[in-house]
Structure formats: structure tokens, C-alpha cells
Amino acid sequence: xxxxxxxxxxxxxxxxxxxxxxxxxxxxxxxxxxxxxxxxxxxxxxxxxxxxxxxxxxxxxxxxxxxxxxxxxxxxxxxxxxxxxxxxxxxxxxxxxxxxxxxxxxxxxxxxxxxxxxxxxxxxxxxxxxxxxxxxxxxxxxxxxxxxxxxxxxxxxxxxxxxxxxxxxxxxxxxxxxxxxxxxxxxxxxxxxxxxxxxxxxxxxxxxxxxxxxxxxxxxxxxxxxxxxxxxxxxxxxxxxxxxxxxxxxxxxxxxxxxxxxxxxxxxxxxxxxxxxxxxxxxxxxxxxxxxxxxxxxxxxxxxxxxxxxxxxxxxxxxxxxxxxxxxxxxxxxxxxxxxxxxxxxxxxxxxxxxxxxxxxxxxxxxxxxxxxxxxxxxxxxxxxxxxxxxxxxxxxxxxxxxxxxxxxxxxxxxxxxxxxxxxxxxxxxxxxxxxxxxxxxxxxxxxxxxxxxxxxxxxxxxxxxxxxxxxxxxxxxxxxxxxxxxxxxxxxxxxxxxxxxxxxxxxxxxxxxxxxxxxxxxxxxxxxxxxxxxxxxxxxxxxxxxxxxxxxxxxxxxxxxxxxxxxxxxxxxxxxxxxxxxxxx
Amino acid sequence: xxxxxxxxxxxxxxxxxxxxxxxxxxxxxxxxxxxxxxxxxxxxxxxxxxxxxxxxxxxxxxxxxxxxxxxxxxxxxxxxxxxxxxxxxxxxxxxxxxxxxxxxxxxxxxxxxxxxxxxxxxxxxxxxxxxxxxxxxxxxxxxxxxxxxxxxxxxxxxxxxxxxxxxxxxxxxxxxxxxxxxxxxxxxxxxxxxxxxxxxxxxxxxxxxxxxxxxxxxxxxxxxxxxxxxxxxxxxxxxxxxxxxxxxxxxxxxxxxxxxxxxxxxxxxxxxxxxxxxxxxxxxxxxxxxxxxxxxxxxxxxxxxxxxxxxxxxxxxxxxxxxxxxxxxxxxxxxxxxxxxxxxxxxxxxxxxxxxxxxxxxxxxxxxxxxxxxxxxxxxxxxxxxxxxxxxxxxxxxxxxxxxxxxx
Numbered sequence: 001x002x003x004x005x006x007x008x009x010x011x012x013x014x015x016x017x018x019x020x021x022x023x024x025x026x027x028x029x030x031x032x033x034x035x036x037x038x039x040x041x042x043x044x045x046x047x048x049x050x051x052x053x054x055x056x057x058x059x060x061x062x063x064x065x066x067x068x069x070x071x072x073x074x075x076x077x078x079x080x081x082x083x084x085x086x087x088x089x090x091x092x093x094x095x096x097x098x099x100x101x102x103x104x105x106x107x108x109x110x111x112x113x114x115x116x117x118x119x120x121x122x123x124x125x126x127x128x129x130x131x132x133x134x135x136x137x138x139x140x141x142x143x144x145x146x147x148x149x150x151x152x153x154x155x156x157x158x159x160x161x162x163x164x165x166x167x168x169x170x171x172x173x174x175x176x177x178x179x180x181x182x183x184x185x186x187x188x189x190x191x192x193x194x195x196x197x198x199x200x201x202x203x204x205x206x207x208x209x210x211x212x213x214x215x216x217x218x219x220x221x222x223x224x225x226x227x228x229x230x231x232x233x234x235x236x237x238x239x240x241x242x243x244x245x246x247x248x249x250x251x252x253x254x255x256x257x258x259x260x261x262x263x264x265x266x267x268x269x270x271x272x273x274x275x276x277x278x279x280x281x282x283x284x285x286x287x288x289x290x291x292x293x294x295x296x297x298x299x300x301x302x303x304x305x306x307x308x309x310x311x312x313x314x315x316x317x318x319x320x321x322x323x324x325x326x327x328x329x330x331x332x333x334x335x336x337x338x339x340x341x342x343x344x345x346x347x348x349x350x351x352x353x354x355x356x357x358x359x360x361x362x363x364x365x366x367x368x369x370x371x372x373x374x375x376x377x378x379x380x381x382x383x384x385x386x387x388x389x390x391x392x393x394x395x396x397x398x399x400x401x402x403x404x405x406x407x408x409x410x411x412x413x414x415x416x417x418x419x420x421x422x423x424x425x426x427x428x429x430x431x432x433x434x435x436x437x438x439x440x441x442x443x444x445x446x447x448x449x450x451x452x453x454x455x456x457x458x459x460x461x462x463x464x465x466x467x468x469x470x471x472x473x474x475x476x477x478x479x480x481x482x483x484x485x486x487x488x489x490x491x492x493x494x495x496x497x498x499x500x501x502x503x504x505x506x507x508x509x510x511x512x513x514x515x516x517x518x519x520x521x522x523x524x525x526x527x528x529x530x531x532x533x534x535x536x537x538x539x540x541x542x543x544x545x546x547x548x549x550x551x552x553x554x555x556x557x558x559x560x561x562x563x564x565x566x567x568x569x570x571x572x573x574x575x576x577x578x579x580x581x582x583x584x585x586x
Numbered sequence: 587x588x589x590x591x592x593x594x595x596x597x598x599x600x601x602x603x604x605x606x607x608x609x610x611x612x613x614x615x616x617x618x619x620x621x622x623x624x625x626x627x628x629x630x631x632x633x634x635x636x637x638x639x640x641x642x643x644x645x646x647x648x649x650x651x652x653x654x655x656x657x658x659x660x661x662x663x664x665x666x667x668x669x670x671x672x673x674x675x676x677x678x679x680x681x682x683x684x685x686x687x688x689x690x691x692x693x694x695x696x697x698x699x700x701x702x703x704x705x706x707x708x709x710x711x712x713x714x715x716x717x718x719x720x721x722x723x724x725x726x727x728x729x730x731x732x733x734x735x736x737x738x739x740x741x742x743x744x745x746x747x748x749x750x751x752x753x754x755x756x757x758x759x760x761x762x763x764x765x766x767x768x769x770x771x772x773x774x775x776x777x778x779x780x781x782x783x784x785x786x787x788x789x790x791x792x793x794x795x796x797x798x799x800x801x802x803x804x805x806x807x808x809x810x811x812x813x814x815x816x817x818x819x820x821x822x823x824x825x826x827x828x829x830x831x832x833x834x835x836x837x838x839x840x841x842x843x844x845x846x847x848x849x850x851x852x853x854x855x856x857x858x859x860x861x862x863x864x865x866x867x868x869x870x871x872x873x874x875x876x877x878x879x880x881x882x883x884x885x886x887x888x889x890x891x892x893x894x895x896x897x898x899x900x901x902x903x904x905x906x907x908x909x910x911x912x913x914x915x916x917x918x919x920x921x922x923x924x925x926x927x928x929x930x931x932x933x934x935x936x937x938x939x940x941x942x943x944x945x946x947x948x949x950x951x952x953x954x955x956x957x958x959x960x961x962x963x964x965x966x967x968x969x970x971x972x973x974x975x976x977x978x979x980x981x982x983x984x985x986x987x988x989x990x991x992x993x994x
Contacts, residue, residue, distance in 0.1 A: 049949030230944040232908045235896045260943050
């Protein structure tokens, strides 16, 4: 028996970064907004206070703040010839759960994608000729220039710490010379760097690269954002990723938006409320709201004028498929759109072991690093290389959390006395140089509903079919040696390289940057939503998040996710509300 | 903002007038609204713990003598002030007598409100008439004999209550006089910040030198030489009351309510007057404190570094406006360390205000530090500030821990 609830103007499915952004703007515009969150309430003093935020067993090992795989997970296979199996323990990526979503336990590396990333197909084809048939790379339908004010605002909400390299078209010393033109400097100066970054910077300059400070959502100083919310200076404790910040030093929905939102009478949040289905009416031409279930097993129909999917990309895709909105993607024909262009990233790197010098990795922060963008996007000539896109090369000192972090040189036994000796000898003496490689869309990588496995409510799990592509392999083979060269220039005793070879393996952690599935674009035949994140089929349904990316760039996604959310909500307020209906005519 | 609220008040006023209530003028209602904010009437007369309707009363107020429930101030005939006249209301604020002629318990701060003039109480009454009537029965007070008999209050009043008018001091500035009137009258600062005698009346010689309320120590707020906030400038006092933050500290708990519901809505001129007055109040030099053992100081310093330094900084200088500096905190060095002990045990949250919506919070340490550790930590903090204060014993911490576990 489904209980019918009184209608609201907007229902948000999921309450992480994008949910908080939509809720803040839509309530400020006077709408009545309800957010439904599958997981629990979370706040700083209650859920990750300084007194226990560093509990590695709880947060890292036992996955304290992630989606519970026993409740819902994804099934995985490398290609269509295989049978997918469920991931019973998260590995290569860690989807969030609860209020704040992954925005609670991210590192805080907050980049803007390059202007060329938003026009990946047209730009690359113009420069290098036609892309291979199976590369389903697309333009976003929105440009960097259109998103710039929204990048700027998101950076101010978060108080991002960095150094501009291109201020209104003028190159600025010390920043990223390749970045798109910025309308303003970062709201806060870069973080304090450590020994490892200094060595990286010198070594990168030696080979002609242009290193700059990583744009960081860990605060370099006390900051008050445009909503009046306070972020405190980072203590460099090194418990960012997988953990919440007890010191209010990391931008998250909790620190930058939610306290203001919770004071607004036209905002409501229901936690432990999992949306089962987006309901449609009028022959599927409109959504009438959503059906959700609470922890008592009671189901509710929540009517709404507008529905926005703000969950993690994998769940947004699954909800579209379960609700039968949009044509599911079929890799055999290339027809259909929902689940199309699932992308990931190609991570590789090198570890430097020092003999004399201490790198003291425990003095860390999620976005404490120096980075070079010379091999990212189309910042270098790809002629004759056989791939497009690239990745940044960075030296981060994120942490030396004792359970998780014990780097030892190649050849060390995996356990026993010798391993312990090696851990002890190297614990304070390593630095890493990482390559954060882009992932280009391919016809054979996609998401659909699993034919066998179901979640705790009996609904099909999402099935992920993914492997690294030829483009990925060539990209990582081209850029990893550059990282190695920098690493060798940093003055250590030895350098170990971790190249990315073979098929994608879902077990070792790589990155929680899963993208695509609900991609944006200019044509309903090849995208799920239009340039504003509005469903082509159901105009009062909007989709947020990295699921919109038609392919993944060589950066961490959150900056672009934030900018796209502000861009979309701006269109809802200024274009959709005055005249509800499709914002782009197909 | 103030204009909008005033306009809404006017709309209600007109409808109340139409139903035959007393005639109201906009300016009177608006003055009454302002005085109601200054008197922080809403805090006690709203059941804040249970999301009660503003001014409908029913909030349980813990006093050293028992629990008293606040009255419904909305113009409901049966349970509120519906049948009251302006005269009745004046008598309540000025003399502590209700419409039936019964004595009001002095939890209602009429010993301070008595400074208000008839014109002012009429204005407050006019404003309260514009509220939507709410039918809300007041729960029975929970007071022991003989205090449950209201006549007992008459004896108390005979001893401690004086029906006073405010007299300006000619040799002082207009701002000083305005400030003194506000502090001693509508703002009733002494209700918490002045020490009390055994019968709960302001004790002689304890004026604004700090007081205990519900096991919180409301600090000394004298701003002149040797006063508890001698190192605050007048501007900082205004800032604290207006935006709810200074470089020194943020309001929390009961003072958080005062700032949120009252002082942030008052004019900067009035808050400036309050500051002028407080800055004029000198105090006696504190007595020299005993020097604690070196071992306790070293233990305390280690505990500080491990547990507190991440926010309050290794040198105890804090992050002004975010995390309180502890090297100059009047809570840390107060004669009565209750507030400092209680915050360490139970945590605290900075009051969000319109200007600063953040709710930065300190987590509780009750589960992490034992009584002796908290005592050593506080002893260290109290000994190393510019105005050293006496050591804290593990027994004091244990007593507060027990109080919090039992009742709160």
C-alpha cells in the first residue's frame, strides 16, 4: 500500500553536492524543495568529530561512509562475452551514502576541465581528423565559457585554494598556463607545500614542464563563503579521502551549504528514504513524482512538479533504466542512450624512495600537491600518437594513514619480518608522482540492468561492462614515462613505477570517478539529457552529476560537477520556471 | 528586514482592531515589538525544546527551586492574555502581580522590568495583542512546599523586590545612561551574570561579576579595568551581540538563545550604549592563584596538544571568529570553572545567527578524557594565561560529569 503525500515543487533524489546546490538555489528562488536521501543524516560534530574522525578501521577498512554493498551494489564484467558478477566488497571505487554523499569523504582536488574537454569530438576531429568508428566521444553541448561563471561561484562556495594561471586571458606566473580564462583569482591562496612538492616542482621544471599548486578544497586559511558559512584552516592531518573532516577544513555540502539550507522553511530533507522509481504520466511525457521506501518498508508516492536526479552517476543511470525513461543503450546497434558512454580513468604513477631525506607523508592533505598539466587534454600535440586526451601529472602528499599506507620498494616480501623492516625504513621516506589519465568513451563500455542479480528490494542491479580501451592504453603508455622521468629527477634512492597494464580490474582501489550513463549532448539520438541536464523525453526531469560527462577528462570531476549543477539550476530558474517545457527543441 | 516584520505586525494589528480589541497604532506596536526583542520574551515564553508556537509559553524553566512553566503571552481568552488589560500587564511587569492579583515567581524577571515605564509596557502589550491567539494550557509548576504556594513569593518580594524607576545620572553621557537602562531593565543581564544569594535574588557586591545558571557559569561581563571582559573593546561587545561572533568567542547555550532571539535584532546604537556602560564597570584585582604542580602542568600541556591544538592552535591563540582563543578566554579563567568543565565534557556549538549561519561545534570529550585528565588540562590552561586562575580538581570534574549524566 503506497501512501500518497502532499505535493512539493521539486523533489531531489539524493542529497550530496549536487542535491545541496540545487536545493540552495531553488529554495532561494522561493520553491518548496524536498530532498530524499537513501542514507543517514551526517554532520561534523556527530559523525566525524575531531575526537574520532581518524578512525581508520571504521572509515577506511569497514567502509563507514560508503554505500553498503549488502543493500545494493553493481555487477561487473570486462566485456559482453562474460557473465557479470556482483561486487560484494567495494574495490576500485567507493560510492558514497548519506547526507553529503561522496562530498563528505573526498580529497578536495577541485579542477576545472579544459575548454577543449567540453568539445572533445569537434575539437579533436578538427585538429587530428576523424576519430575511430567505435570511439563514441561527444561534445557536451555546453562550453567552458558558458560554465565559467558557475565554476567561479562553486570555487567561492568551496573557498578553493589555488593560483590562477589565466586571468581574463592574461597568463599569470605560478598558475596553470593551459587553463581556460578565469574571471577571478581563486578565493584563497595555495596550501603550504612540503619537501616532496618542492622536489617535484624542481624536477618538473627541469624537463620543461609548468607545475602549479593543486586547486584545493582543504583550506589554506580561515574562510567565510558567500552564504556566510565558515571554513577553518587545514591542520594537514592527512585524513581527508574516505574520512570526514572534523576541523571544518574541507569543503563539503555540510560545511558550505547545508547549515543555511536547514534554516529555510521551504526546504525539507527525508533521510533513510530510497527512491524506487521515477513515476511518469501522460504516456511517459512528464514525471509526476517519485515512489520511495523508508526503513520500515513503507512506500510513499511523493508528487512533484520537477524531479532532479542528484544521486551518484551509477544510481542515476539505474533509476532511469528501472523507471523506463529514455531508450536503453544497446552496444550491438549503437542505438539508445541510457547507460551509454560509461567512462572511468586510467591511473598510473611512480613512487620515489629516499635514503636520507624525510618526506613525512603524515603531514598531508587530500589536495596538497603540485601538478603539471603539460600532458593533459589537448595541451600537447597528439599527431601520430594514436590517442586523444591526456592526464595531469601530480605529486600529492595526501596521507600516511598507518593501516592504509605502507609503501615498500619492489621486491619486498608481502609479509613477515622483512616486510616490517621495509615498512619501518620507508614509511617516512616516500613520495609519489601520479598520472590522472582521461578515459574516452567507447562503444563497448556501458551500463545496463543485470539479468540475474537484484538488490534487497528485488530490483535488478546495475551491470557495468568496462575495460580499458586502445586510447586508454596508448595514453597511459605515453604519459607514465614522463611521470617516471620527473620521479627520477627528485633525488631519491630508487623509483618504482606502477604502470597500468592489462584489463581493468575492479578490485584494487583506483579512483571514484565513474562517469557517463546519463550523458548530455546536442542530439536526443545520442544523449540522455540536453545541454541543461534536462531529459529529452521528460522535460520536468533533470539529471545532475558526473553521469552527464559524455567522456571523462584527465581531472578529478567535482569542480565540473559543481559548475554543471549551478549552470543547470540557473536554467531551471531563469528559463524553465517562466515557461515550463523543453529548453532545447530536439 | 525590520520593516517587513513591522509591516506584518501591522496587518495583524488591523485585524485584531477589527474584532473589537484595543485600538493600536503602528508606531506603538513597532516600539512594543522592539522592546519584546530587547526583553528576550520569546526565549522563555516559547517551548523551544518542542518547537512550540512563539510566545505560546509552556517552556520548562529549571530554577534552583524547581521547574516553572512559562505563561502563554498570545491573546487567547482562556489560556493567554486575551482578557488582560494594559493595566494588568503593567502590574505584571512592574510589580510581579498577575491579573488575578497573584504574585508571579521571580523567574519572570520583573525585578528588572520594573524599570520600564507604563508607556513601554503598553507598547509591549500592544505588540502582543497582534499575535495570533493560541490555546495552550500552561503545565502545573513543579515546586516543593512552601514555594508551590504563591503567597510565599510575597515574602521574597518584601525582602528583595523594589518597585523602581530608572533615574538618569546627569554626570554621565546619554549613551551610558541608555546602556545602563537597557542592561538593568529590558535586557535583564544581571539575571544570569550577577551572583545570587541563597534565595535567588541578586547578591550584594556581585553585580555583573558572573553567576551560575543551570550549572553553566555566566561569566563576569564587567568591561572596565580588571573586569571579566576588560580586554574586549566596545566595538567587540557590539559585534558579539549583533553578529554573534568576536575574535574572543561565540555565544552558545543560553547566551546563544539571547543573541539569536534578542540582541542580533537590536540597533547598533543601543548595543553601543550597552557596550559603553559595560566598559565603565571596573572590578577588583583578582586574588593570586595557587601555583599548581609542575607535573600537572606538563600532563595538561600534553593533553592540550593531543586533543585541542588542531582547532585552538598549538599556542592556544585559536582561530579568531572560528575557534575561540584559549590564551585569553574569560571562560577558562573564571573563578568558577563550571562552563569550561562542561564544554569539555559535553561539547558546545556556536550559535548560528543571521550574519553568521555557521554552527561550528566542539565535540564532547566525556568519553575520551577522564576526570583527572580534564582537571589537568584545565589547570594547565588556567595557569598559563595572562591572568592565572586556581587549579581545577578531579572532584570538580566528577561532580559535573555526574550532574550531566543524571539530568542532562
